[in-house]
Amino acid sequence: MLRLAGLLSALCVITYAQCPNIITRSQWGARRVNCLSAMKTPVPFVVIHHTEGAACTTRSACISQVKDIQSYHIDSRKWCDIGYSFLVGEDGNVYEGRGWNKVGAHALGGMNPKSIGISVIGSFSSRKPNLAALNAVKSLIRCGVSKGYVRSNYILKGHRNVTPTSCPGNTFYNLIKGWPQFKA
Numbered sequence: 001m002l003r004l005a006g007l008l009s010a011l012c013v014i015t016y017a018q019c020p021n022i023i024t025r026s027q028w029g030a031r032r033v034n035c036l037s038a039m040k041t042p043v044p045f046v047v048i049h050h051t052e053g054a055a056c057t058t059r060s061a062c063i064s065q066v067k068d069i070q071s072y073h074i075d076s077r078k079w080c081d082i083g084y085s086f087l088v089g090e091d092g093n094v095y096e097g098r099g100w101n102k103v104g105a106h107a108l109g110g111m112n113p114k115s116i117g118i119s120v121i122g123s124f125s126s127r128k129p130n131l132a133a134l135n136a137v138k139s140l141i142r143c144g145v146s147k148g149y150v151r152s153n154y155i156l157k158g159h160r161n162v163t164p165t166s167c168p169g170n171t172f173y174n175l176i177k178g179w180p181q182f183k184a
């Protein structure tokens with residue numbers, strides 16, 4: 001009985017600390033940037049996006065998307081880096097954008113310094129992201145809470161709730177409306 005209890009508590013610790021696989025900037029070959037706007041954590045909001053571009057289901061295809069998005073945000077939008085905190089592919093991986101500690105450029109209305117912006121790679125107006133991507137998003141949010149970057153009573157929002165935009169796509173938006181702690 002005692003052994004079982006020990007085993008169960010060990011399992012709980014493992015589950016609690018578990019974070020999704022996060023491909024770091026150096027692993028995906030991010031361009032070096034110089035924007036150091038520190039974020040005050042834990043943040044009270046999580047904002048969900050889609051990239052509104054092509055989807056990807058392999059690590060190499062997702063890396064190519066993430067690189068293109070970083071270059072687009074730097075060269076065309078004139079932001080100092082990729083706008084999102086994290087990107088998630090339908091390969092089930094999370095790709096580090098600005099990460100947990102730096103203010104992003106993903107949502108206007110004063111939301112950037114108060115939120116983690118998670119963008120699923122693809123267009124989700126008429127279909128949901130696949131299960132691998134959805135699980136990675138949920139796991140990333142839990143990970144942020146467990147590591148103290150996101151408040152446990154965080155509010156989940158879609159990009160369209162804070163800025164006039166169709167992001168994160170009608171089908172994906174309808175799905176996240178049913179997720180825990182969502183508030184339009």
Ligand SMILES: [Zn+2]
Nearest residue numbers: 049050159167
């Ligand atoms: Zn968006």
